[in-house]
Amino acid sequence: MASDLRLFLQEFRQTYRTTGAIAPSGKALSRALARFVRPPAGATAPRRILEVGPGTGAVTCALIAELDPRDSLDLVELNDRFAERIRERMANDPAFQPAKARMRLFHQSVDALPDEPRYDVIVSGLPLNNFAVADVRHLLDVMLGRLAIGGVMSFFEYVCIRGMKAVVSGREERERLRGIAATMQQLLDEREIHRDLVWTNLPPAWVHHVRRKA
């Protein structure tokens, strides 16, 4: 929607660090992020899903399309304008209505969420490459800590983004990017169960899926 694109551009200019993207995620990226929200064959129990940083709700639509009718979906969004947009969509958007009664919006930072409930799937849109290394570690720990044992967290990063940023950055920024790369690599080495390469997104993106073992 044109108004969502305008809102993204505005927030990209005003809150670059936490918005981290110039436009909402495209359909292919949204579908890849929803891979583990699709109920597994033979699933019997209701599941709890959390989306971190829904923005204008592009990925949320893909998650709703995959939800089992018994599943619930929590959204946690830090930004005032994005939270307002999600509230509007929950009230009026036909795409949100099938899950409306099973959705909750938390207008706060993900690290202020209560410890319970634990989630079966967490889908994160956080722009981790914009944060300090200590914040990236903290936010990843928080999200993994909110997963049930065996639960899956899915998140994305743009292809080659750290390398491209590093080329045009000074020493301090290059060190920060190296720290994030090392943090991510450790997480992926220990826990990654699947990855999707989404060439058709602008820019192309990797979607990582990691499982909490214990």
Ligand SMILES: C[S@@+](CC[C@H](N)C(=O)[O-])C[C@H]1O[C@@H](n2cnc3c(N)ncnc32)[C@H](O)[C@@H]1O
């Ligand atoms: C790159 S945008 C992704 C938006 C949407 N998921 C999409 O893909 O179109 C990042 C989103 O994370 C939100 N965000 C950033 N830091 C956050 C935090 N600590 N807690 C919750 N949301 C946060 C931003 O406000 C923004 O909505």
